[in-house]
Amino acid sequence: MKSRFTLHSLSNHNKTHTSPILSLRDENNNGSLKNTFPDKYTISSLFQWASKILQVHGIDSPSLDAEVLLSNLLSCKRIDLYIHPDQPVEETVAMRYKESIQRRSQRLPLQYITNHAEFMSLDFYVDERVLIPRPETELLVEAVIKRAQILTHEIVIVDIGVGSGNIAITLAKKIDKARIFAIDISPDALAVAKINAQRHHVLDKITFLCGNIFQPLEGFGIESKVNFIVSNPPYVSSSEFNNLQKEVRDFEPYTALISGQDGLQMFKRIIANANTWLKPGGFITFEVGEKQARKVARLFAETRCFKKADLLKDYQHISRIVIAQMEEGRG
Numbered sequence: 190m191k192s193r194f195t196l197h198s199l200s201n202h203n204k205t206h207t208s209p210i211l212s213l214r215d216e217n218n219n220g221s222l223k224n225t226f227p228d229k230y231t232i233s234s235l236f237q238w239a240s241k242i243l244q245v246h247g248i249d250s251p252s253l254d255a256e257v258l259l260s261n262l263l264s265c266k267r268i269d270l271y272i273h274p275d276q277p278v279e280e281t282v283a284m285r286y287k288e289s290i291q292r293r294s295q296r297l298p299l300q301y302i303t304n305h306a307e308f309m310s311l312d313f314y315v316d317e318r319v320l321i322p323r324p325e326t327e328l329l330v331e332a333v334i335k336r337a338q339i340l341t342h343e344i345v346i347v348d349i350g351v352g353s354g355n356i357a358i359t360l361a362k363k364i365d366k367a368r369i370f371a372i373d374i375s376p377d378a379l380a381v382a383k384i385n386a387q388r389h390h391v392l393d394k395i396t397f398l399c400g401n402i403f404q405p406l407e408g409f410g411i412e413s414k415v416n417f418i419v420s421n422p423p424y425v426s427s428s429e430f431n432n433l434q435k436e437v438r439d440f441e442p443y444t445a446l447i448s449g450q451d452g453l454q455m456f457k458r459i460i461a462n463a464n465t466w467l468k469p470g471g472f473i474t475f476e477v478g479e480k481q482a483r484k485v486a487r488l489f490a491e492t493r494c495f496k497k498a499d500l501l502k503d504y505q506h507i508s509r510i511v512i513a514q515m516e517e518g519r520g
C-alpha cells in the first residue's frame with residue numbers, strides 16, 4: 190500500500206528538476222566518487238560534486254537537494270546560485286557542505302539537515318525529535334480556522350500530539366481569541382514546539398503539557414469547555430512500518446508514526462474520552478491515514494454523541510481530514 194508517509198525534498202518539486210547552474214555532464218562518473226571533492230571551492234564546482242554524489246546514492250531529486258543545501262549554508266536564495274556560479278566559497282562552508290551531502294546520502298531528510306520546514310508559509314525549526322510537518326496537515330488547520338470564525342468568545346483548543354507545534358502555533362497566530370493546550374507524550378517534541386512558539390511570539394497563548402492524550406489536562410478546569418480537539422496523531426499500523434520510505438522509517442520518531450496493530454488506536458482513545466472535555470457543539474478534527482477516513486467516521490457514529498462526520502480530501506483526492514461535531518445536547 191502506498192503510504193502517505195513519504196517525504197519529498199520539497200513538496201512542489203520533482204526529480205526531473207534540472208539545475209540551470211550547470212548541466213550534469215557526468216564525465217568522471219565511472220562509479221567511483223572517491224576523491225572527487227573539488228580542490229577549488231566555487232558554487233558550481235561544489236554543486237556539481239554534490240549532485241553526482243546524491244544521484245549515485247539514489248536520492249530522488251539530487252540537483253534540487255544539492256541546491257537547497259548549498260543555498261541554506263550560504264544563506265542565500267536558490268536563484269542566487271544560478272546568478273553567481275563562479276563565486277568562491279569559503280573552506281569552512283565547503284566542509285560543512287560536504288558533511289551535509291554525506292548526511293543526505295545516508296537518507297537523512299533534507300529538513301533535518303537544514304533545520305527548517307515550511308508550514309502555512311511559516312518557518313518551523315525541526316530536528317529528529319519531531320515529525321516533519323506535511324502539507325496535508327494545513328487542511329486540518331484551515332478547517333479549524335473556518336469553523337472558529339463564527340465564535341465570539343475565548344476559543345479553547347486542545348492539540349493532542351503537538352510535535353513541532355505546527356498546528357497549535359499556526360492556530361494561535363491565526364485565531365485571536367484562541368487559548369491552546371498543546372499535549373505531547375514526548376518531552377523532546379515539546380522542547381522543539383516551545384522553540385517554535387517563541388520564534389512565532391505565541392508562547393503566552395499556548396500551555397504546553399507532557400503526558401498521555403488527555404491526562405495532563407486534569408486540574409485546568411476546562412471540562413466541557415473545549416471548542417476544538419485537534420490531532421494529527423500517529424496512525425501507521427505496526428505492520429506497515431517496514432514499508433515506509435527509508436527517510437521516514439529510519440529518521441522520524443517512531444512514537445510519532447505508529448499507533449497499534451491497525452493504526453487506529455489513538456483515534457479510538459481520543460474519541461472514547463472526548464466527552465469529558467468537549468463542549469456540546471464542539472468539534473474533533475483529525476488528520477487520518479489513507480483508507481482510514483471511513484473507519485474513523487464510523488468510530489464517531491458508534492458513540493451516538495456526534496453529528497455525521499465531514500470528510501475532506503487532500504491534494505491527491507484522498508480523504509485526509511475527518512471533522513465531527515458533538516451534538517448540542519450531549520456532553
Ligand SMILES: C[S@@+](CC[C@H](N)C(=O)[O-])C[C@H]1O[C@@H](n2cnc3c(N)ncnc32)[C@H](O)[C@@H]1O
Nearest residue numbers: 322350351352373374375401402421422423445
Ligand atoms: C504524527 S506526529 C504529529 C506532529 C505534529 N502535530 C504534526 O502535525 O506534524 C504525532 C505526535 O503525537 C505524539 N504522541 C504519540 N503518542 C501520544 C500520546 N499517547 N499522547 C500524546 N501525544 C502522543 C508523538 O510524540 C508525536 O509528536
